[in-house]
Amino acid sequence: MGRFHRHDGDHDHEHEHEHEHDHDHDHGHDHDHPRVDTAPTAAHGDHSGYATESDRVVVLERIFAENDQTAAANRGDFDHAAVTAINLMSSPGAGKTMLLRETLLRLRSRLRIGIVEGDIETSIDADRLDGLGAAVALINTSNGFGGECHLDAPMVRSALGRLPLAELDIVVIENVGNLVCPAEFEVGEHARVMVYSVTEGEEKPLKYPVxxxxxxxxxxxxxxxxxHLDFDLDTFYDNLRAVNPDAVTIEISARTxxxxxxxCQWLCDRHEQNRAATVTS
Structure with missing residues (x-):
């Protein structure tokens, strides 16, 4: 997982936390991430200058424990309503919102879909989904210092009261565009879907393995x-299998x-599987 560590000189620094956006903001929930590596490896680079501080490890453990407790409550609410929750993640500009628009157009007669729309500022993406038959709950993560770079379980929980869960089949949680932090926080989802754009390059699975x-x-x-690109799809798949050999892949174009x-069939099948599991549990 991406973690913060501290160099000599008592200043924070990021490691394996290379965002696709500016990250000079203040996380409101003490989101310092300690790095636990103690020796350099060929796979992870030279970490010999990094130090782990026990107090930060304790803070991190508390943050994730509290988040996971709320995520479990969210999942319980989804299960009680027989709703399948999908955490949709990507870098900025990979095409999540356009994909959601096309998904709603194709599935609105088959599935009742709700959207938790996460964004740092504005309602631009939520507005693009308006009028397509989905209930949309917007979360702006701005805190006056640039905004959170991800959705966490408490944020998602705050949105659930604005969705008619009892009347829905699927809730898609469109996470903040970012290739690191969203993967670190459970939000109560039943499945995680990543939208990857071929314009990002073949090496991204190796650079952002989490x-x-x-x-x-x-x-x-x-x-x-x-x-139109200098892009090798086979190399991308090789890199993806190196970090996640079990990932299912579907090649898409939300535009065409x-x-x-x-x-859409994957979504329908996943909902049926989840509903069957909920009934038998």
Whole structure:
């Protein structure tokens, strides 16, 4: 997992936490991440200058314990309502919102879908989903210092009261665009789906293994652009399998519609599996 550590000189520094956005904000829940590596390895680079502080480890453990407790409560509410929750993650600009628009257009006659829309500022993405038959609960993570770089379980819980869970089949949680932090926080989801754009390069699974490793399904988006890119799809798949050999993949283009039938069927199948498991438990 991405973690913060401290260099000599008593200043915080990020390791394996290279965001696709500015990260100079103050997390409101004491979100310092200690690094626990103690020796350099060929796979992870030279960490010999990093130090672990026990007090920060304790803080981190408390943060995740509290988050996981709320995530379990969220999942309990989803299960009670027979709702399947999907945590949709990606880097900024990978195409999550366009994918959601096309998904709602294709599934609104088959499934009752709710959206938890996470964004740092504005209602731009939530507005793009308006009028498509989905209940949408917007979460802006701005805290006056730039905003949180992810959704956590308490944020999602705050949105559930604004969704008619008893009247829904699926809730898609569109996380903040970021390739690190969203993967670290359970929010009560039943499955994690990552939207990856081919414009991001083949090396991203190796650079951001936490995100790719956490995904149950990777949607390889914007495949219509491959003829115009210096991009090797086979190399991407090799890199993905190196960090997550069990990930399911579907090649899609939210713009042209390629692969969206398979994606929508995956959603329907996942909901049926989850509902069956809930009934028998």
């Amino acid at each position: 995100m790719f490793r956490s995904a149950d399904l990777v949607l390889v988006n914007k495949v219509d652009l491959i003829p 519609g390629v692969g969206l039938t398979q994606w």
